[in-house]
Amino acid sequence: MMVYETAVLAAAIVVIALLVRRFAPERRARVRRAVFLFLFFLAAFGGAALSGWLDLPDWERNFTALADVLFAINLIAVGGLVVFELFLPAVRITVAAIISDLVMGALYLLALFVVLGNAGLELTGIVTTSAVVTGILALSLQATLSNVIGGMALQLDGSLGVGDWVQLESGKKGRVARIGWRHTVIETNDWDAMIVPNTALLGSTFTILGKRGDKRVNHRMWVYFNVDFRFGPSDVIAVANAAVQSAPIEGMLDDPKPNCVCMNFAQDGRDSMAYYAVRYWITSMAIDDPTNSRVRARLFAALKRAEIPLAVPAAQLWMEEDSQERRDRKRRRRRSRRLDALRALTFLSALDERELDLLADGLSYAPFANGEIVTRQDAIAHYLYIVVEGVVEVRVAHGDVDRLVATIEGPGFVGEMGLMTGAPRRATVVARTDVECFRLDKAAFESVLIARPEMAESISELLAKRTVELEAVVNGLEGGHSSRLENEKTRVLGTIREFFGLDEA
Known part of the structure; x- marks a missing residue:
């Protein structure tokens, strides 16, 4: 009896199961199949031993023949696991599942005929009977066989593979998860799985998304x-x-x-x-x-x-009751929102309501979406943004290094140096949420500053403080803030007066 061979086969299955679990866990189903085959072999092997012990020679001969067949099939199954599930994937060779199934099936049949032939059985009658049975099955299972042949065609010609994204004639699209003998499984982004018969795929037009020839590209x-x-x-x-x-x-x-x-x-x-x-x-x-x-x-x-509204369909009609009172109420709401934004600017605290009202006329509404650049480093822009709602990041690029130096949450403001001195932007400001802003331009601010030139003093102090703080963060400076602050304030004040022509006024 095959006690030694049985022990070697069991050890081989255990080793392969451990290797598959370690390197290819998604293929464990095939290992389970091999384990079931081995259990069937053990049953036949045990039946032969029991029949011999009970002195039943006919049963012993039949069980022995069955055990020989199952042992050969187990050897082929173990070899298939090594080749198709471990070796070929390790060397990055992809074999279609149907191809591996066909190879294994052919080897199983070959083993069956060889073992039965060695046992002395007459195979001519078996082959003849098999041909007749095959013909009857082919006639009765035409639809199933068509799907099987379709699955083989899809995988053999390489037109469709696992991992491809496809769009069917119905408009449904998803990722090919598996191409089986009878059907193809397509997983959608809705977490659904579509089961499409292979003949339906071959008989229709479908689009492979993001693929040209054998190369996958972005869609x-x-x-x-x-x-x-x-x-x-x-x-x-x-x-x-x-x-x-x-x-x-x-x-x-x-x-x-x-x-x-x-x-x-x-x-x-x-x-x-x-x-x-x-x-x-x-x-x-x-x-x-x-x-x-x-x-x-x-x-x-x-x-x-950009004040470009999306189009309203011509067939849609908007009707609302309008009145002067309603228009005034909407205008007051807009005005109040602008005034609240201006009051958030600390350097405008000295302005009275009339002057704030004058500035409100010059504000432009400027929303930004999450991830948009509000203003870019080194850009020339003679205006500032008042951040009403949302969060922005201030980033400074130095060489290949891009550093986050500040986070500003509304209410706040950015771009004040461009408005007050005309200097290029010293940092890039990026919206980190959807942001609502108002833009204050130089032309709108100029008339107020000319009428109140003493504001330049307090504004220069604020700008100098923010400049020194930014330089300290970027350059890692410590100490000496007071002297640098005073020098920067003097420089900024002179630039403001020159930029707005206050000395001439």
Whole structure:
């Protein structure tokens, strides 16, 4: 009896099971299959031993033949595990599951005929009977066999593989999780699994997303929006391009660059708007909806900042009761919001209500989406932003190092040096949440400062303090703040007076 061979086979299965658990845990199902085969072999082996002990020669002969067949099948199963589940994946050779199944099935049949032939059985009748049975099964299982052949075709020609993202004719899309003998499993982003018969895939047109030839590439996404004809395509495209190119968006590739195109004008002469689309390349199809949402938020904020509203469908009619009282109430709310923003500026505390009211007329509403650059280091911009709501980060680039030096939460302000002295921006300011801002320009502030030139003194002191603090953080300076502060205040005051022409006034 095969006691020694049985022990070696059991040890081999245990070692392979440990290796698969360590290096390929997702393939443990095949190990379980080998264990079940081994248990069947042990049962046949035990039946042969028991029959011999009970002196039942016919039963002993039958059980021995069955044990020989199962032993050969177990050897092939163990060899298949070593080759297909451990060795080939280790050398980065991918073999379709159907191919490995066909090879193993052919080897099982070969082992069956060899073992039965050695046992003295006549195989001619078995082969003839098998051919007849196969013909009957082929006629009765045409649909199933069609799916099997379809699965083989999909894997053999390499047109579709596990991990590919596909879009079916129905519009459903998902990732191919498994190509089986009868069907293909496609997992969607909704955490659903679609079971598609292989013949249905072969008989329809489907799109493999993000793949050209045998090479996987990033898929291009489209975000559509409409703007009416009051705004030219060049202006809309410029605003949209700046929105998606100025700062990274999570899930979107920087290269190729995202861009905006004008897709069409009014369709059938019915719609009073132009059709646009932002095109970008996504890092992973698994995050398509969240990335589209972030792109839309960035685009919406940029269009609103540029005072370009999204188009309202021509068929939609807005009706509301209007009156002078209602218009005055809305105007007072807007005015109150602007005045509250101005009062948050500490260097304007000396202004009276009339002067604040004058400045409020010069404020521009400027919202920013999360991740957008509010202002960029070294840019020339003669205005400041009043942060009403939200959080922004102040970052300074020095060589290849980009450092976070401050976080400002509304109410606050940034860009004061550009407004007061005309100096280039000394830092980049990035929105870390959706941010609501008002922009105060030099032209709006100039008339107030000329009328109140003594304000330059207090403003220069504030700007000098923020400049010295920024330099201390960037350069790691300690001590000597008072002398540097006084020198910086003198320098800033002179620059303010020169920039606004206060000496001439």
